[in-house]
Amino acid sequence: MEYDLIIIGAGPAGITAGIYAARQKLNTLLITKSFGGQVARKAVAIENYPGFEEISGLELIQRFEKHLRKHKIEIVRDSVTKIEKINKKFLVFIKGKPKFQSKAVIVASGADPRPLELPGEKKFIGKGVSYCTACDAALFKNKTVAVIGGGNAGFEAAIFLAKYAKKIYILESAPQVRATPINQERVKKIKKIKVITNAILKKIKGKEFVDSIVYQNQKTKKIKTLSLEGVFIEIGSQPAVSFVKSLVEFNEKNEIKVNPSTLQTKTPGFFAAGDVSDGKYKQIVIAAGQGAIAILSAYDYLQKLK
Amino acid sequence: MPKVRVFTTISCPYCFTLKEFLKEKGIEFEEIDVSKDERAREELIKKTGKFVVPIIEIDGQIVIGFDKEKICQLLNIKD
Numbered sequence: 258m259e260y261d262l263i264i265i266g267a268g269p270a271g272i273t274a275g276i277y278a279a280r281q282k283l284n285t286l287l288i289t290k291s292f293g294g295q296v297a298r299k300a301v302a303i304e305n306y307p308g309f310e311e312i313s314g315l316e317l318i319q320r321f322e323k324h325l326r327k328h329k330i331e332i333v334r335d336s337v338t339k340i341e342k343i344n345k346k347f348l349v350f351i352k353g354k355p356k357f358q359s360k361a362v363i364v365a366s367g368a369d370p371r372p373l374e375l376p377g378e379k380k381f382i383g384k385g386v387s388y389c390t391a392c393d394a395a396l397f398k399n400k401t402v403a404v405i406g407g408g409n410a411g412f413e414a415a416i417f418l419a420k421y422a423k424k425i426y427i428l429e430s431a432p433q434v435r436a437t438p439i440n441q442e443r444v445k446k447i448k449k450i451k452v453i454t455n456a457i458l459k460k461i462k463g464k465e466f467v468d469s470i471v472y473q474n475q476k477t478k479k480i481k482t483l484s485l486e487g488v489f490i491e492i493g494s495q496p497a498v499s500f501v502k503s504l505v506e507f508n509e510k511n512e513i514k515v516n517p518s519t520l521q522t523k524t525p526g527f528f529a530a531g532d533v534s535d536g537k538y539k540q541i542v543i544a545a546g547q548g549a550i551a552i553l554s555a556y557d558y559l560q561k562l563k
Numbered sequence: 564m565p566k567v568r569v570f571t572t573i574s575c576p577y578c579f580t581l582k583e584f585l586k587e588k589g590i591e592f593e594e595i596d597v598s599k600d601e602r603a604r605e606e607l608i609k610k611t612g613k614f615v616v617p618i619i620e621i622d623g624q625i626v627i628g629f630d631k632e633k634i635c636q637l638l639n640i641k642d
Contacts, residue, residue, distance in 0.1 A: 291576075291577070291580045291629075292580070293576055297576035297579075298576055300574070313574070314576070315574065315576050315579060318576075334631075334642075383613040383614060383615035383627065384612065384613060384614060385614055387614070387615070389575070389576075389577075391574045391575060391576065392572060392574070392575035392576070392577060392578070392615070392616055392617075393572070393575075393614060393615055393616060394572070394574070395572040395573070395574075395597060395598030395604075396572070396597060396598075396604060396607075396608070396614045396615070396616065397614070398598075398601070398604070417574075421598075465612065466614070486614075487614070
């Protein structure tokens, strides 16, 4: 069967595109591993999505999903491995085999946590090293932990960890933290959080589990060791784009280059929305807005095909 | 019916997805919220050597994370 449109990913961008597509009566398929992406993983409440003064990421996504499922839209839970364009048609591969075909595609596959790529990091994943504070924080009750990254994600992770851990260090490699004033004020009020700037993490150590980290002070060049049991890595994200390589161009951050007014990539009929695209700002409300732009552009594209 | 236990924390999105999947497939399971149950937390860490959720135990066999293929295989169901 051939679809008008295939949407890949079900975060704010993919879900918004799905809702619009259903209302435009496009024959649409949405393919996703799971719902929510980074929003569902958010450790602290969301306070900047209009209409919700305070809502958890998981709850906001559940509402998004419920709204989407109110409409007639086919959803397949799986991972796309490749997309090809042959004679104005897109061929979408699942597990290496061509499975679905469509006239247009919106990629809204979001981003995954960026690893540090440090000695010890991989070995200790699930043994003290975590990329999902919302998931694993509760396992570190009364333990000492570090959050790597002094941006908003790092500060929010530390605030969430403060519910469980007895001591939390935030390590930021720059001389100053990048978190918003609201997050900085909140962290200041929590005595058991200590912010260390100019700190370059060098090594994660341990036997079976993590027992310490080693960092260097960028200014003084002194090497220091912190004894702790958990390391939460919050240094940003990398776009999930491995399956689209031949159809698009990437910027230096490996984000998909799009026309900012239509969100079309270099391939006609192929659009990218949300954190996977090269938009400067990554926000839930922006991702949702981009989902709407991409679907409206795709609709125009499909009309012209007729 | 296999004996299924799911170790979770309250705020973990993958735990939620895993539970929804089991419900969808009509699989009965016991949920253990390790953020509330300290003994279960220690048991989980000892048993799996991991500080991570979700973990699912199917008739004594441990699967770490929402590994759909492995879970389907152990439960003898199709996705």
